[in-house]
Amino acid sequence: MKKENINLYLAAPRGFCAGVDRAVKIVEEAIKKYGPPIYVRHEIVHNKEVVNSLANLGAIFVEEVSEAPENSTIIFSAHGVPKQVYSEAKKRNMIYIDATCPLVSKVHNEAQKHYALGRHILLIGHKNHPEVIGTMGQIPKEAVTLIENESDAKRINVPDKDKIAYTTQTTLSVDDTQIILNILKERFPNIKGPTTNDICYATTNRQIAVKSMTKFCDNILVIGATNSSNSIRLVEVAKVNGVKNSFLISDEDDLNKFLKKYNCKKSPNIGLTAGASAPETLVQVLISKLKKDFEVNLIEHEVTKENIFFNLPKSLR
Ligand code: SF4
Incomplete structure (x- = not known):
């Protein structure tokens, strides 16, 4: 059976920002340097695929410093922590590494x-x-x-x-x-x-890209976790700017729900983006899934280039 044609506009920039990239590398480098397990306070970034892959390398995620043993190594997430968390780690004689985004x-x-x-x-x-x-x-x-x-x-x-x-x-x-x-x-x-x-620049740029896609897309898909603030904002920005349907895609079920309602004849233009904590692999997986059902015409929609990079903390360089 002949597949229907759709135009898939890929927002650029999208996905990982410099702060998330740095936080993930900090966990990877800390595991290499100190050996597993390394404790991480809170999800290092709000994305379960990223968290699971770091857990497979030897990261253990906790919500409070007190859940990690004394004298262990702990990393603070990209979101930043209250001052008292540093004092608590010191009191427990822990090595702490700060992955707070600069x-x-x-x-x-x-x-x-x-x-x-x-x-x-x-x-x-x-x-x-x-x-x-x-x-x-x-x-x-x-x-x-x-x-x-x-x-x-x-x-x-x-x-x-x-x-x-x-x-x-x-x-x-x-x-x-x-x-x-x-x-x-x-x-x-x-x-x-x-x-x-x-x-931040990443939140701003991703919103600009989504806003401009609302001019020609009736559907905008945002890959991101349900607790990712910048991903949820992208869904809202699309809606506020008049797009008919804007969906947060946090897993395969969400994509299936979207596809059930989707009428490609009426709305052949789909916009696709990803929040700052969603890796590009998830974007590519979603594209492959769409390609199974449709003849996908992939169009990069770049509104600006990003070349921001943050150094790792000195102890891990
Ligand atoms: S979204 Fe912005 S503030 Fe948050 S980690 Fe990325 S660059 Fe830093």
Whole structure:
């Protein structure tokens, strides 16, 4: 039977960012250097394939430092950790290696700098996300308030409106964050902060690519985990920008669900991207699966090039 034709637009950039790439290499190099097992606090990045492959090499994933034995080696995930986690590892006489993305560390430094200058910090981000917990844990809890949405920004009362600053989670929606920032800047004209926001280059570029695909794709597939903030944002960005169907594909079942509803005659253009923690192998697996059912015309849709690279910590170079 003749297969139907589809146009598959592949977003570029997509998938692994420099921070995720570095975090994964840190675990691999630490296992080589210190030998297994190496403990990793929290999923090193939010992707189960990546976590499973590192577990096969000898990484053991724990949620708290106290779950790893004293004197062992532990790695902190790319999302960053509160300060007390470092002290706890020291107390337990552990070797710890910090895989916090340098762009998250930059936000930690900003928060500490504002605190040192006596400013109350408004952190724009999602409650309970590990990155937000890590950033809030850089300063005393009474010095920071979490702003999750527009209504928080409209309602927040601050101790001194001339002594406040903002920082943001790195994986937010660029457009939603701008709306929140506009509200805060209008209410508190003297608020201090970065020139734009702290959303990282990888989150921004992946959102730009998805936004531009919404102009000609009725369906956009985002490969990523259900707990991956930047992947979920990509699905939202596609929807907000008018795409009919936008799906997070976290496993084969999700793809099958999409294919059941998909009408290739009506919508032959599919956009495909991957969150910053999803490896390219998953993209290629999905393409192969689509090729079984369709005649796939693969079109690279590149909006910008990325050439960011972060060095490994000195102890692993
Ligand atoms: S998504 Fe951005 S902040 Fe997060 S690890 Fe990647 S580069 Fe770093």
